[in-house]
Amino acid sequence: MNHALVNDPDRLGTLRALHLLDTPAESFFDEIARFAAHLAGTPIATVTLIDEQRQWFKARVGLELPETPLAMAICLYTIMSSGIYVVEDTMKDPTHSSNPLVTGSPYLRAYAGVPLRMENGHVIGALAVMDTRPRRFRSSVLEGLVMLAQQVVMHITLRQQKLELELQTRRLREAQRIADIGSWELDLTTHTFQISEQVYRIYGVWHAEPQAPLIPLDRYLDYVHPDDLASVQRALEDARSGVRPMDIVHRIVLADGSVRHVRQHAELIRSLDQHLALAGTVHHVTELIEKQAKRELLEECIERVSDTVMITEASPLDEPGPRIVFVNKAFENTTGYRRDEVLGRSPRFLQGPGTQRCELDRVGNALRHCLPVQSELINYTKRGKPFWAQLDIAPVAVRSETPTHFVSVQRDVTRRKEDEHYIRQLAFYDALTGLPNRRLLMDRLAHALQIALRHAQSGAVMFIDLDNFKTLNDTMGHDKGDILLTLVAQRLQRFVRKSNTVARFGGDEFVILLEDLDPQSDMAATQARILGEKILGAFQVPFDVAGYRHSCTPSIGVALFNGEPVGPDEILKRADVAMYEAKASGRNGLRFFDKGMQCRVNKRAALDRDFRKALQAGEFVLHYQPQVDQSGQMIGVEALVRWRHPHRGLLYPSEFMWIAEDSNLIVELGDWVLGQACRQMALWQRRAGRPVPGISVNVSARQFHHPEFLPRTIDVLRAAGVDPRSLKLELTESTLVDRIDDTVAKMDTLKSWGVRFSLDDFGTGYSSLAYLKRLPIDEVKIDRSFIQDILCNQDDAAISQTIISLCQILGLNVMAEGIENESQRDLLAKQGCKYYQGYLMGRPVPPELL
Template structure:
């Protein structure tokens, strides 16, 4: 019985540490984006209930990258810490100062009164004070650094406003301040609303399309081995808007990410892929084809993601190895242990794991050794200039060698010319994807394509 107290104390200490790691920026000790959003949601609910006004200030350091590049990251980190301290001294204890990434800080002011005009004046006073304090020199040990900031401001009050929209408004205002010459303040106004409104309208259309059930479809882009035989496909989401026609994924996927609609969209694509694998399993000529599904960071980090994958595999009775999940390098930016745990679970299930756009993000050799991967995918940006840019050629060769040394296969995406294909084959790349070989196509077109080329797999395959 005597050991219960110390154990409880250790457990409480562990919980506090976990909470701190989850909600606070380790460099500045400020609340991070997660905690800011949590507090902002509470503040918005309070404002709706009481009519009290508040404000959000988006603060970005001007020319921070120049300091980082010329003076080194240690000085850059020290400046960020000094900025955090100065911001905290510029506002009340009841206000929130958060670091949401890089050189971006957000200040949330609450309890500014029920008169919007008076609240706006108070906000302007605080923003002006912050601007002045940030222009004073920063002591970075043996170096005095002069810096300025651009500040974007938006207010909130009794009228319902979403967290995402409010952050966008402050962000838009901040960019307005930068375009006005930096070292200045810009307040969000309806003239900036067009971009936010268009984004919100498209988000509403995505939601409506999900409910309609007939606007989204999955197209498939084949993957080829060195002999130009199709070994599998990548599932790609497509949207045909009833009024606008085809909408580029580059336009609607970021909005789906921002609104959380990527979760039902991603789940739908996963189900479609597993259903297609089940259909292909009935035919000997397609029974061994794999399907790759792109997984967003938000989708992967959802608590139910692994369970959804397991359920889809069991529901459709497909071989797990034929389902390939393409993960993005940005998953490796933080929460590494949670990421590894989920990847290990999926790997033990038998699912194939691929790291997409390798070489563009956060991967390091140390991480790569720890990740239970099967495959690396060379980003199309490296493939495009592999014949004209010696550094891109060297990167492509290094990725192939590195992957093979770790027992991983390599896919090159964006292969557009015979010369690119030959270079990659000569250097040992295993699989290929790109318009030279085949474009994304509907399931009907894909099956017709495979039927036509089944007996001529070594000939050049153009759609």
């Protein structure tokens, strides 16, 4: 037996693909079996299918067995034969004589079988007739059996095609159901629709009949929403006339009143009967429309938000970087890039030289771990303008467990950053000069002291105060003072390394913090001194204050630190002490802090406190020094202020006047001196009963340029009741040349009252002869510094001669002060000087001793 043929996989595959095995009885096959038995005149007939283990009877007549094992199957020999297989007497055939079906019930003795050969050549079974007695089968019977077998094969083929068609139809229905797409065909002759099952579902109607009825066009259009009916009819007409295929989205109204959205496609075809028809589909797109509406709403909202929205792919994070797939309108407005310019590019084109590398690395590390991240970065517009962007970046997974995109919401926070910078500037930097202020200086100094203590390093604090700055402010105005402070700040910065700090401590005080000095104290002091001397030298060049060349000098105090456990306040106090020592030493100098200096400063501070109380306590008094002519006749006196200190005794101006000049007390003290001198002159006049020699009063620059000086002076003269011609005001050159127009106007007003003016300390200032000619002065006083060595110093003698000759030309009186012996007086007389003042003529004394 050829078992290879029986077990051929292709044959078995063909058999199983027919889906016949183990199926219920079917009338066709039963009728074939009965007709075969009738044709052959046998009690038994079967339609047999054979697989690898058994023979199974699809139809049987006269046989109770539904199947038998393969070993008992006589039909097995039929499928292995090339034609009809006939056994006339099984008992005489050694192949079948021992078959249980022969030896036992049903006692088969004769067999005739025709193979069931399919179109592909595979034999799946047999049509067989069997008898319980031996017999010979006529040829006509065998031919009839062959024809019946062909009918079986043909039926099986048609059955298979029907099954496949039903399967395809079922699959199509399932596909339509799953895709929510129905199909239809409109007969353009009858104007009726043939509609698929899914169309009924979409339209909310269930039709249980296997063959749906034809639906008139009008009935079909009844479901269309009234507002969409006209457009649907136009689309149908365009498709029917061949203008264009139908493709329209519209609404339908279901029986319950609910509304759905459908999309209909249709094209012109010819049906099987050659009639014109429209073949179309209906797609239920309500959910898509709703999603689209939500997406459009979302996109519109994103377009309208002021924040920049950017969506990129999630990879690659390395070069060239993820690509941009979406940006909103705010992105275009913020960056200046159009959408079509950036789609497909990496966001890295927004970076520039100021973008923080460390922050980019932090953001990249977060994204590599698929974590959301916030950051503030400097980005750049298309024109290259930097701006601060606050970013919120989050990974997004679209139909995936791993992120597929990153969405970035960016806000332009440039204004906030500028405000923060401005606030920081206000908090830590001086608004006028841009230098670090006191707070930032203290922070840096505290840090520098910690470093010096930890690493045994050296540093220094230089405390700088501008000499006579208050005079500039009072005489030329605060705006000019502000300009000078700005120029000083710029000049100081040129001499200091970026690693050190130049700060404005307050007012006209500046502090320089030096942190990189030599560890050895001596070397550190030398380095600090060299810098200080450079600064002193730099101040020798006048400052251009709004077109006015102003000479300004600094007093510098230096305090070193090199690991000593001391706080910032103490170091600054030491530098401040050293600075005041520089002032006390003549200003325009540099001093280092020492412990003896602190003691002197403590005394000076106590003196300052006492001075503020002295005016109220009446501790100031006036002494008067005679002024005489060539004959020795007293022509006037100069009022000189003294301080009767309750603990230190009588103090001269050199010991306390600097305190007044560094505060506004100089104006108050000057007003008191002028008033007291005028009252004393009035007293002398009343006692003498006649006019007495005039009195000279020194007026400071701050007092003279005070807005109330002119009316106060006139009020004092009126109140005292003295002849204004008896009053002579002594002014220094610096007082007169500042704000020259205002100065001349004030002097002219007082001159009209009879007040006279004397130019004090002539020759020590920097005024020009043009000023001297323009000012309405009456007298010039030769400074005592020229008189002191006039007998032994030819230069001093030449200067005094020049001053006297100049005054004679200008018609001015000349008075020499500081004359201590007759030889000085005689030389000055020979040079042409007619008025004198000094110890030779008399020392300053109280009025009662004059």
